[in-house]
Structure formats: C-alpha cells, structure tokens
Amino acid sequence: MTQAAGPQPRRGANGTTAALAHLLRRPLAWVALLSVALNVLLLAPTLYMLQVFDRVIPAASGSTLAALLVGASMALLLGLALDVLRARLLGVSGRLAGAVLAPAVTRRLVVQVARPGGQADGQTLRDVAAVQTLFGTGGVAALFDTPWVLIYVGLIAAIDARMGVAAAVFALLMLALAGLSHGLLRRGAQDVQSRAGAATQHLQGAMRVAESLVAMGMVDAMLARWRGLSDAALQPQRALERRAALLAALARLLRQLVQVGMLAVGAWLVISGSGSAGLMIGATVLLGRALAPLEQVVSGWRTLSEGAASWQRLGQLLDGEAAPAAALSLPRPAGRLSAVGLSLRAPTGARMILDEVSLELAAGECLAIVGPSGAGKSSLLRVLAGIWAPDGGQVQLDGASLTQWPEGELGRWLGYLAQDIQLFDGSVADNIARLQVPEAASVIQAARRAGAHEAVLALPEGYDTRVGNGAVSPGQRQRIGLARALYGDPCLVLLDEPNANLDGSGEVSLGEALQALRGQVTVVVVTHRKNLLRLADKILVLEGGRVQHFGARDTVLQALIVPPPAADAGSARVTSLRRPATSPAPGARPR
Incomplete structure (x- = not known):
C-alpha cells in the first residue's frame, strides 16, 4: 500500500497534540532565542540617542554622529534579518503542525464516518487549517516580544516621553504600508483558497466512500492523493507567507528608521544651535517599540483565540485515541x-x-x-x-x-x-x-x-x-x-x-x-x-x-420448506421463506 509521507510522531500516553508539542519545542525555542537577540538589537535607537546627546552634541562631532548612525543602522538591518528568520521558523512550525495533524485528523474522520451513526465534521479540518496558519500571523511573534514591554516601560520611566508629530507621521506611514500589504496579499490569498478548494473537494468525496476506504485499506492511498493536492496549494501559500513576513518586517524597520531619522534631525538641529530635541525623541523611539507588540497582540487577538480553541478541540479529538499496537505483517490468508x-x-x-x-x-x-x-x-x-x-x-x-x-x-x-x-x-x-x-x-x-x-x-x-x-x-x-x-x-x-x-x-x-x-x-x-x-x-x-x-x-x-432454486430462477426475490419460530429482536435496525 502507498504510505502517506510526512512526519509521523510516535504517540505517547498524552496523544497526538502532545507529541506535536514535543516536535515544536525545538523550533519554538529558537524563535524565543531570536526574539531575545532581536529585542536587544532594537535597543540600538535608544543607545544611539543617548550617545548623541552625551558625546556628539557636547563635542559637536559630526564624525562621531556618522559612526553612531552607521552602527545603529547596521544593528537595525541585522535585526531585520533576525526578524525574517524568526518568521521563517514560525512558518516551518505551522507547516510541521499541518503535516502532523492533517493526516491524523483525516484518518480519524474517515474511520469515524464509517462507524455506526458517524458523520463528517467539517469544523475539524478547519481547526487544522486554523492551527497551521496561526504560526504565520504576527500575533504569535508578538507574544514572544510581549515580556519585553516591562523592560521598555522601566526605561521609559526615566524619560519625559511626549508624543507629538513623530507619532502622527508614524501612524500615517504604517497605515499606508497596511494598505499596500492588503493589495499585495489579497490576490495571492485568492490563489491559495482556489487550490485548497480542490483538496477539500477530494476529501469530501472520500467521506462519501468511507466504508470502502476502511474495508479495503484505501485510507493511506487516499491520503497520498489528498496530500498531493494539498502540496499544490502549499507552494503559493509559502510564497504568500514569505511576502507577508517581509512586509511585516518592513513595517517594523520603517517605524525604527523614522525614529532614527527624526533623532538625527533633532541632533543636527542641536549642533547647529537651532533648537533641542531633548529626550523627547528618545522616549518616542522607546515608547513606539514598547507598544508595538501590544498593538499586534490586540489586533490579532481574534486569530490567537481561535487558534487556541482549535488546538483544544483537536486535542480532545486525537488525544483520546489509543495508539495502534504494533503488529507483524501476516502472509496472504487462504480465506478461512x-x-x-x-x-x-x-x-x-x-x-x-x-x-x-x-x-x-x-x-x-x-x-x-x-x-x-x-x-x-x-x-x-x-x-x-x-x-x-x-x-x-x-x-x-x-x-x-x-x-x-x-x-x-x-x-x-x-x-x-x-x-x-x-x-x-x-x-x-x-x-x-x-x-x-x-x-x-x-x-x-x-x-x-x-x-x-x-x-x-x-x-x-x-x-x-x-x-x-x-x-x-x-x-x-x-x-x-x-x-x-x-x-x-x-x-x-x-x-x-x-x-x-x-x-x-x-x-x-x-x-x-x-x-x-x-x-x-x-x-x-x-x-x-x-x-x-x-x-x-x-x-x-x-x-x-x-x-x-x-x-x-x-x-x-x-x-425453510423451500425447494433448492433452479438455475433459471432468474432474479425472483426470496419471498417464500417460512418465518421461523424464534421471534425477531424488537426494534430491528433498518439497513
């Protein structure tokens, strides 16, 4: 029989989702480490600001300012690379979740539909999709950044942070980038949905023949064909995920570059004697960074909550299923x-x-x-x-x-x-x-x-x-x-x-x-x-x-007092069977 490809975790006592959580532990640990490095690098604007006011302005050193500007920009660019890498790891985690959950859930549904009173549950497959796409959203990455809010707020406490023109410009630029993201991602999302619809249609057809799938060992073959259709939808989905990750990283870079540029302008104004930006610009930089993960969590709260609920429902479905006992292959039976x-x-x-x-x-x-x-x-x-x-x-x-x-x-x-x-x-x-x-x-x-x-x-x-x-x-x-x-x-x-x-x-x-x-x-x-x-x-x-x-x-x-049927009896129905003395069981079930 054709075997479905993909990761096949060994289920323990705690079930499939627990095994999947174990598989996800390593990539998510790397995501956590990258988040630490990324947030440290994103302190560069604040350090840049402090050095400008402590050394550049008193010394009126343009060369020092240029060196600091180059260093801060390099730190932010390195942060961009880490941010993209983190998004890639989260995407890998989502695909790993789909590769483990989808075959397990599909097999479970086919067997469930074939059982007495079994019915197909479309919500279960939607739950798998919700868990898989959850990792590709910015909400999960924001959760890894949320603990740093306390650190940023502690640093802001020493600064007189007043939001002004910088906040307005930032909001307008981010709004424009959001509009651009919507336009670039909408067409790709439609392509993914169209391809995914073919896989869903194939699966719905499989549910209609669940008895034959289970009886004749066709579940693995059906899964292999369904996986081929799903893989055809994964290619544009991966491109869509990369595009979305790049746009999200550009949004973060844009916010930081605006603040760095504004600070450079303020410092130049101080050097030229035209005014003093003071610590207001530094506070703006730090406050913007502090609020960013919170904004993402709030905006993506619906997706996060739906993903958590889907994970819980899948756990209830799969974790109660006993792992099949290992069995040796037997020779072809004679048919006894x-x-x-x-x-x-x-x-x-x-x-x-x-x-x-x-x-x-x-x-x-x-x-x-x-x-x-x-x-x-x-x-x-x-x-x-x-x-x-x-x-x-x-x-x-x-x-x-x-x-x-x-x-x-x-x-x-x-x-x-x-x-x-x-x-x-x-x-x-x-x-x-x-x-x-x-x-x-x-x-x-x-x-x-x-x-x-x-x-x-x-x-x-x-x-x-x-x-x-x-x-x-x-x-x-x-x-x-x-x-x-x-x-x-x-x-x-x-x-x-x-x-x-x-x-x-x-x-x-x-x-x-x-x-x-x-x-x-x-x-x-x-x-x-x-x-x-x-x-x-x-x-x-x-x-x-x-x-x-x-x-x-x-x-x-x-x-039964019925003579043996002749070869030319045709298709006459067996209607002359004498009713035996034994009474039938009450409430006989219709076929």
Missing part, C-alpha cells in the same frame, strides 16, 4: 473466515443490531446472507469487513483476529462492495485500482472478472473516463465497484446486494463472476434474489439480529 458470538449495539445503546451471531466458512466457500429488511445483514457484513468493531465476540481470518492485522494491510486481501456505491472523482482505472497507481493488466483483469470490461470500453474514453458525481449510471457504478472489490488478489470478498442496480445482462455477468470465484475466493453476499442462492455453498438466515438458520444451502432451504 469465522465469527464467534458477534454482538453489536445501536449507537443509542437501546437495542441490539446483532446478537450472538456465529458462522464459519472454509477457504473458497460462498455464503449467502438472507433475511427481511432490518435484520442486520448489512451490519453483519460491515463487522466481517472490519469497518465496525463488534461490542462482543470476534471475527477471525485464517485463525487471526482482524485486530491482529497491521493497520491498512488487511484491505489488501479483502474486497468490499457497499450497498450504496460511491466512486471517487477520477478515472475508471483509478477507481478500480483503489486509488493506487493503476496497473493496466491488473485493472483489466479485475474488470473482466467482474464482467465489466465491455461496459467500460463502451464509455467515451474507456478506462480513462472520468467518473464520480453521477457521471455514470447506477448499473455502471455497480459494475465498477465490483471490479474494485476484485482488484488485486483478495482472498475474501464481501458483497452487499451486488445486483441491486443491474439489468438482465448485468445479473448474468455477476453470476458468472461469482461462479468463477467459487473454490478460489471466499465470498459473502447479502441478497434477496434466488438466482444468487444457487451459487452459495452455505446460507445464513438472519432475523432481528439473530441467526435463525445456518448451514449447507440445501439443508437450510429444506428447513
């Missing part, structure tokens, strides 16, 4: 299937969907599951596929419990056809190949086994025809879904009403496909049609979540 004492409660817990269901199949046998609507047939099939975990009992494949198989590996040997078949947005070949790189020979072989090859060739572009979103008929979708279930080398195939949308020729092809599988692949099929019963080696009659009959086909049919 057994279930012992399976029980399954409804999501509300008020009733039993399955109640002490047991069965056993030898490798290569075919089992037909029949029963009235709401008997629990589809639920039993989901438990046998490992989509739903039973509340009691266990399912074994070749003597190994389904939980003993490594995560995602079981699906390689299993084919599953849900009653509600959904296809991904992609080609017919992509869908048959389970979102892996299509191998032409294997794809065509699966289509031939499913009796779908001629039907696929009749499509406008054959196997390259784009499907999904209703692009093909229900019957064509059913045939493609069956080919997907037979793709590769499955030893166990589970089919839920595989002929529900098939016409006469489609049913003939289905019967031929099942006949070809007999003795080679273990098949479990839920059906209401007599023509499929003739292909079964065993029949299980389910009613009210309980097994009423289970055994050889002819034996069960004789027990």
Whole structure:
C-alpha cells in the first residue's frame, strides 16, 4: 500500500497534540532565542540617542554622529534579518503542525464516518487549517516580544516621553504600508483558497466512500492523493507567507528608521544651535517599540483565540485515541473466515443490531446472507469487513483476529462492495485500482472478472473516463465497484446486494463472476434474489439480529420448506421463506 509521507510522531500516553508539542519545542525555542537577540538589537535607537546627546552634541562631532548612525543602522538591518528568520521558523512550525495533524485528523474522520451513526465534521479540518496558519500571523511573534514591554516601560520611566508629530507621521506611514500589504496579499490569498478548494473537494468525496476506504485499506492511498493536492496549494501559500513576513518586517524597520531619522534631525538641529530635541525623541523611539507588540497582540487577538480553541478541540479529538499496537505483517490468508458470538449495539445503546451471531466458512466457500429488511445483514457484513468493531465476540481470518492485522494491510486481501456505491472523482482505472497507481493488466483483469470490461470500453474514453458525481449510471457504478472489490488478489470478498442496480445482462455477468470465484475466493453476499442462492455453498438466515438458520444451502432451504432454486430462477426475490419460530429482536435496525 502507498504510505502517506510526512512526519509521523510516535504517540505517547498524552496523544497526538502532545507529541506535536514535543516536535515544536525545538523550533519554538529558537524563535524565543531570536526574539531575545532581536529585542536587544532594537535597543540600538535608544543607545544611539543617548550617545548623541552625551558625546556628539557636547563635542559637536559630526564624525562621531556618522559612526553612531552607521552602527545603529547596521544593528537595525541585522535585526531585520533576525526578524525574517524568526518568521521563517514560525512558518516551518505551522507547516510541521499541518503535516502532523492533517493526516491524523483525516484518518480519524474517515474511520469515524464509517462507524455506526458517524458523520463528517467539517469544523475539524478547519481547526487544522486554523492551527497551521496561526504560526504565520504576527500575533504569535508578538507574544514572544510581549515580556519585553516591562523592560521598555522601566526605561521609559526615566524619560519625559511626549508624543507629538513623530507619532502622527508614524501612524500615517504604517497605515499606508497596511494598505499596500492588503493589495499585495489579497490576490495571492485568492490563489491559495482556489487550490485548497480542490483538496477539500477530494476529501469530501472520500467521506462519501468511507466504508470502502476502511474495508479495503484505501485510507493511506487516499491520503497520498489528498496530500498531493494539498502540496499544490502549499507552494503559493509559502510564497504568500514569505511576502507577508517581509512586509511585516518592513513595517517594523520603517517605524525604527523614522525614529532614527527624526533623532538625527533633532541632533543636527542641536549642533547647529537651532533648537533641542531633548529626550523627547528618545522616549518616542522607546515608547513606539514598547507598544508595538501590544498593538499586534490586540489586533490579532481574534486569530490567537481561535487558534487556541482549535488546538483544544483537536486535542480532545486525537488525544483520546489509543495508539495502534504494533503488529507483524501476516502472509496472504487462504480465506478461512469465522465469527464467534458477534454482538453489536445501536449507537443509542437501546437495542441490539446483532446478537450472538456465529458462522464459519472454509477457504473458497460462498455464503449467502438472507433475511427481511432490518435484520442486520448489512451490519453483519460491515463487522466481517472490519469497518465496525463488534461490542462482543470476534471475527477471525485464517485463525487471526482482524485486530491482529497491521493497520491498512488487511484491505489488501479483502474486497468490499457497499450497498450504496460511491466512486471517487477520477478515472475508471483509478477507481478500480483503489486509488493506487493503476496497473493496466491488473485493472483489466479485475474488470473482466467482474464482467465489466465491455461496459467500460463502451464509455467515451474507456478506462480513462472520468467518473464520480453521477457521471455514470447506477448499473455502471455497480459494475465498477465490483471490479474494485476484485482488484488485486483478495482472498475474501464481501458483497452487499451486488445486483441491486443491474439489468438482465448485468445479473448474468455477476453470476458468472461469482461462479468463477467459487473454490478460489471466499465470498459473502447479502441478497434477496434466488438466482444468487444457487451459487452459495452455505446460507445464513438472519432475523432481528439473530441467526435463525445456518448451514449447507440445501439443508437450510429444506428447513425453510423451500425447494433448492433452479438455475433459471432468474432474479425472483426470496419471498417464500417460512418465518421461523424464534421471534425477531424488537426494534430491528433498518439497513
């Protein structure tokens, strides 16, 4: 199976977000160190001011002033470099958060949707995006600068700081830069949103086929494709982040250069005897620096609070998930299937969907599951596929419990056809190949086994025809879904009403496909049609979540006082099954 790339932190007892916090500790520690160095360098304007008034003005030394001006400017330029580097590190932290959280959350959502009563939660994915983009905002950097406010305020206490023309000029310049930033970043943001929409659309399509993803081990393949679409959106996003970081750094540099320039003008005026700027200019410089992080925190408070709330919600979702136990890879199973004492409660817990269901199949046998609507047939099939975990009992494949198989590996040997078949947005070949790189020979072989090859060739572009979103008929979708279930080398195939949308020729092809599988692949099929019963080696009659009959086909049919179905029985429904003496469980769950 294709494995999703990216950092995969080992989850400990505290969960995924705790592991992510551990991964972020080093880059954020470097951000803290850079913040210390940056704030020390940004004291240069104040030191520059003090030297000007203590040495330059009394000595009337223009050369000393020039040297101080060059030194202060170099310090500010070095501060600019550190500021850009800090922003880059914060951007790396955001991408690291996305690389860890996105696959974990997506996997969690897919499994959650496939469970009884599961629903997709779009807010969770928005939370991942909020956490990832949080690090790219100025609010986080301002948080690292906030402790320095007390130091600056302590220095200002010794100065008579009066705000004047300098504050007005500063505000106007910053407002102009804000307008420029909005214009430069708006177009890039639209491009990022457009590309991210494609990844979101793909993911929404994945949620519609969550059962097949989990049953056939397609989660990793889906994640790999989704990651490719997400990476396509990351390139413009990174450029946008760099542009935003540069503009933010220029804003800080502009504020400092304005104050340095004003101080130089004031000092020159003092030297020329035209007046005295005094300590007012120095106080202005220091006060502007002191207020800058507070202004950023206040302006970005909404983003910071939303990011913190998103982190908390993700922690509640992921940290309660137990880390999967390490498991050794097992050889290809022969297909021997057994279930012992399976029980399954409804999501509300008020009733039993399955109640002490047991069965056993030898490798290569075919089992037909029949029963009235709401008997629990589809639920039993989901438990046998490992989509739903039973509340009691266990399912074994070749003597190994389904939980003993490594995560995602079981699906390689299993084919599953849900009653509600959904296809991904992609080609017919992509869908048959389970979102892996299509191998032409294997794809065509699966289509031939499913009796779908001629039907696929009749499509406008054959196997390259784009499907999904209703692009093909229900019957064509059913045939493609069956080919997907037979793709590769499955030893166990589970089919839920595989002929529900098939016409006469489609049913003939289905019967031929099942006949070809007999003795080679273990098949479990839920059906209401007599023509499929003739292909079964065993029949299980389910009613009210309980097994009423289970055994050889002819034996069960004789027990139900129904003669064995003839080969020409067609698609007549199994309507003559005698109701057994055992009463059905109350409140049987509709499929």
